[in-house]
Amino acid sequence: xxxxxxxxxxxxxxxxxxxxxxxxxxxxxxxxxxxxxxxxxxxxxxxxxxxxxxxxxxxxxxxxxxxxxxxxxxxxxxxxxxxxxxxxxxxxxxxxxxxxxxxxxxxxxxxxxxxxxxxxxxxxxxxxxxxxxxxxxxxxxxxxxxxxxxxxxxxxxxxxxxxxxxxxxxxxxxxxxxxxxxxxxxxxxxxxxxxxxxxxxxxxxxxxxxxxxxxxxxxxxxxxxxxxxxxxxxxxxxxxxxxxxxxxxxxxxxxxxxxxxxxxxxxxxxxxxxxxxxxxxxxxxxxxxxxxxxxxxxxxxxxxxxxxxxxxx
Numbered sequence: 001x002x003x004x005x006x007x008x009x010x011x012x013x014x015x016x017x018x019x020x021x022x023x024x025x026x027x028x029x030x031x032x033x034x035x036x037x038x039x040x041x042x043x044x045x046x047x048x049x050x051x052x053x054x055x056x057x058x059x060x061x062x063x064x065x066x067x068x069x070x071x072x073x074x075x076x077x078x079x080x081x082x083x084x085x086x087x088x089x090x091x092x093x094x095x096x097x098x099x100x101x102x103x104x105x106x107x108x109x110x111x112x113x114x115x116x117x118x119x120x121x122x123x124x125x126x127x128x129x130x131x132x133x134x135x136x137x138x139x140x141x142x143x144x145x146x147x148x149x150x151x152x153x154x155x156x157x158x159x160x161x162x163x164x165x166x167x168x169x170x171x172x173x174x175x176x177x178x179x180x181x182x183x184x185x186x187x188x189x190x191x192x193x194x195x196x197x198x199x200x201x202x203x204x205x206x207x208x209x210x211x212x213x214x215x216x217x218x219x220x221x222x223x224x225x226x227x228x229x230x231x232x233x234x235x236x237x238x239x240x241x242x243x244x245x246x247x248x249x250x251x252x253x254x255x256x257x258x259x260x261x262x263x264x265x266x267x268x269x270x271x272x273x274x275x276x277x278x279x280x281x282x283x284x285x286x287x288x289x290x291x292x293x294x295x296x297x298x299x300x301x302x303x304x305x306x307x308x309x310x311x312x313x
C-alpha cells in the first residue's frame with residue numbers, strides 16, 4: 001500500500017521540484033498539499049501550489065490547503081532573492097481554476113482524522129499550519145504517523161542569520177510548538193540537506209519539455225541557477241526540499257541520532273535558532289531523531305530515478 005502523505009510546503013523552486021517528484025511516486029499517496037507562507041506571502045504561496053498541481057497534472061489530484069497567517073512575531077521577509085518575486089523564477093503563472101479551498105490547518109486536521117495513524121507530514125516550509133492544527137485540536141499529534149521536517153541546524157550555522165535556518169526562523173513560535181508536540185519527528189537540518197547539490201548538468205537530465213514535469217522544471221530551474229550564482233556566488237544549487245521525500249521512501253540514505261531539540265523564539269541574534277542538548281549526560285529528554293549524515297551518491301541516484309518515472313506521465 002502506498003504511504004499516505006500531506007506535503008506542507010511554500011513553493012519556492014525547490015518545493016516545486018518536490019511536488020514534481022512526489023505527485024508521481026507510486027510508493028506515495030499525496031492526500032493533501034498544505035500551502036504555508038515562507039518563500040513568498042500567503043496569497044502567492046497558495047496560488048503557486050494550485051498552479052503547480054494544474055501544470056504537473058498528476059494522475060490523482062490531492063486536496064489543497066490555503067496558506068494561513070503566521071504567528072505574531074514571525075518574519076515578514078521571504079526568500080525572493082533566490083526564487084524570484086513570485087517564488088517560481090518570475091514565470092508569473094496563475095491557476096486556471098478558482099475553486100474554494102480549506103485553510104491549510106483544517107486540511108491537515110481533516111487528513112489526519114480520516115486515517116488515524118496512517119498519514120505522514122512532510123514539511124519543507126515554515127511549520128505554521130501544523131502548529132495551528134495541533135493547537136486547535138490537542139488530539140491531532142497522536143494521529144500522525146510521522147513528521148519529517150526540513151529545517152533548523154544542528155551545528156549552529158544558519159542561512160538566514162548566523163545561527164538560524166530559514167524555515168524555522170520564519171515562524172519560530174510555530175516551530176517551537178511542533179518540536180514540543182508528542183509526535184514522532186525526524187529533522188533534516190540544513191547542513192545535511194545542503195549536501196544534495198546539483199550543477200548545470202541537472203538541466204540536461206530533466207524530462208523533455210513536451211512532458212508536464214519537463215515543461216515546469218525547464219521553466220523555473222534555470223532562473224534558480226542564475227540567482228544562486230548572482231546572490232551566493234555558487235555554481236551549484238541545493239534542493240533541500242526533496243531530501244525529506246527521498247528519506248521518507250528510502251530511510252537508509254540517512255544516519256540518525258536521537259536528540260533533544262528546542263527552538264529559540266526571541267533574542268536579538270538568536271531568534272529561530274535550533275538548540276540541541278549536547279551535554280554529557282543530556283539534561284533534556286530526547287524528542288526527535290536528527291539526521292547527521294547523508295549518502296549523497298545514493299540520494300542523487302534515487303532523485304534521478306524518480307525524475308525519470310515522473311517523465312513517463
